[in-house]
Amino acid sequence: MTDQPSGAGAPRRFLFLDASSRVDGNTAQLARLAAESSLPEGAEQQWLRLDDHPLPPFQDLRHTGDGRYPEPVGHERTLLEATLAATDLVLVSPLYWYTMPTSAKLYLDYWSAWFRVPGVDFRDGMRGGTLWDVTVLAGTEEHVQPLIGTLKLTAEYMGMRWGGALIGNGTRPGDVLRDERALIAAKSFFAG
Ligand SMILES: Cc1cc2nc3c(=O)[nH]c(=O)nc-3n(C[C@H](O)[C@H](O)[C@H](O)COP(=O)(O)O)c2cc1C
Secondary structure, three states: OOOOOOOOOOOOEEEEEEOOOOOOOHHHHHHHHHHHHHOOOOOEEEEEEHHHOOOOOOOOOOOOOOOOOOOOOHHHHHHHHHHHHOOEEEEEOOOEOOEOOHHHHHHHHHHHHHOOOOOOOHHHHHOOOEEEEEEEEOOOHHHHHHHHHHHHHHHHHHOOEEEEEEEEEOOOOOHHHHOHHHHHHHHHHHHO
16 A cells, blocks of 8 residues: 555555455445545546455464564465555445454455565555445444444554545345435545
């Protein structure tokens, strides 16, 4: 992740990480609307579905051997490189049990590994970036507070800015397109 550029020339680069376990779910649809209508002029975007980039179970190796992690390969490498290349990281995360789906939590656990990969300055690389959240849930908005709390604290811990959360309501795919409040919020979400 790179600092948000202040001057003209260097475009913002948004990485959308879709954590839904179904393709083209409500959350991806809402995030797409927000991207179409409110990304800053000239911003680049990359979309990755976490389920298309499965990671092995996370292992805590901090206190094993020299505490270093091996060089990431395969899907892990793809996710690491995309993360570091972004100025803005958008977690496209349906609400599962008041929090993020397993794929998103596993991806965040890997950040702990990436701190400790020789030659990768992950902490410095993330500092100054912006973390955003797009979430659709079936229940009431109070359900989403644990997830927002987790992400805000994560941003703070990483020295990132908190961009905010775009919240929609829906159960079956497409339901969110009837959530007028979410559609209005999506129109200006990334411009805020
Ligand atoms: C495993 C699982 C857990 C869920 N947990 C919650 C929950 O805690 N609160 C809630 O309001 N909705 C919950 N839902 C409903 C989803 O958030 C909702 O259907 C949402 O639209 C799914 O997003 P998607 O279409 O992008 O996959 C859950 C759904 C699943 C499959």
